[in-house]
Amino acid sequence: MAANLTDAISGRSSLGKPAPWWQRGLTGGLLTAVPMVVVGLVILAVAPTWVQHLTAATVINLIIVVGLQVYTGNSGIVHLGHSAFVGLGAYGMAILTTPLAMKKLSIPNAPFGLSQIELHWFPGILASLLVVAVVALMSGRVISRLSGIAATIVSLAFLIVVHSVFLHWPALFKGNQGFFGIPKLIDLPMVLAAGVVVIVIARLFRESPNGLQLRASAQDYKAAEAVAIDANSLRWQAWILSALICGFAGILFALFNGTISPRLFYFQQVFLTLAMLILGGMGSVTGAVAGAMILSVVLELIRTVESGITIGGVTTPTILGLSGVALGAVIVLCMSLRPQGICGRHEVDELLVSFFTRNRRL
Helix, strand or coil, rough: HHHHHHHHHHCCCCCCCCHHHHHHHHHHHHHHHHHHHHHHHHHHHHHHHHHHHHHHHHHHHHHHHHHHHHHHHHHHHCCHHHHHHHHHHHHHHHHCCCHHHHHHHHHHCCCHHHCCCCCCCHHHHHHHHHHHHHHHHHHHHCCCCCCCHHHHHHHHHHHHHHHHHHHHHHHHHHHCCCCCCCCCCHHHHHHHHHHHHHHHHHHHHHCCHHHHHHHHHHHHHHHHHHHHHHHHHHHHHHHHHHHHHHHHHHHHHHHHCCCCHHHHHHHHHHHHHHHHHHHHHCCCCCHHHHHHHHHHHHHHHHHHCCCCECCEEEEEECCCCCCHHHHHHHHHHHHHHHCCCCCCCHHHHHHHHHHHHHHCCC
């Protein structure tokens, strides 16, 4: 029984031969998504509406972290520009799908006749992802050729440029004001379903030949070049996929909340999602999911303490900024004590196979 279960998880056939990469990626992705789905369904069944809202926000952050992992975890290069794509997806959806009556109040002077356009949600999603893809294609041509600190700095500059466009093009993005009136079309079950799809896509890329070659080039760039691995092209592919996932998360964010503003897609989101990835482990999709779920719960508990709690009739003082301190502490402690994160480079299916194999030998 244990042998059959081990073979099913690892994707091996009845003859013991390794399964195709897509089968391993699909099985692993579905297993990785199970904790998120179980927790989400339990909350959906028993928790009040405000907890469901927090859960949906957590899953959207999880999708952003998985998108960040697709590039950073496979290429070994830390980039800080992922929130720019989240913002592009969110604003694209807002501009294209907001009802015309609301646009007359929010962006009456929008260029290119966009104040007169109202798309259905499906073509709106496709058009928003197309914009994200075009920006990713152009920016990736430069960033994919860089390594180390140079890539990190240029990706940060890219984020600042996009954020400045959001702020200083008020006719289209409303500047520093909130963009309101976006139709709220999704709920927690739909966000959970989107999370499952994204996790599976990330695992499929990781297990694919291109993902394997990209991880190999991250270990030894010169050796990869010597065996004809085009690391720059692989990084470019990972950059585009990462951008599309992050842009999709921005679309979900806009359709779930109904209002957005530029500050939501800047440094606070960058460091929050980066801390989640560092905590769980950059090298695996399982680490991205685990880090997002764990840190979301911890930060919510800290925010409760931050606003003051009553214990035995005694109310603790308000400690403003405690969540920010905790976020910084997570990054510093993880990088100092366990730089590989909780899961390291191990995926949940690999850990399960190792566990069952070890027990079978005993």
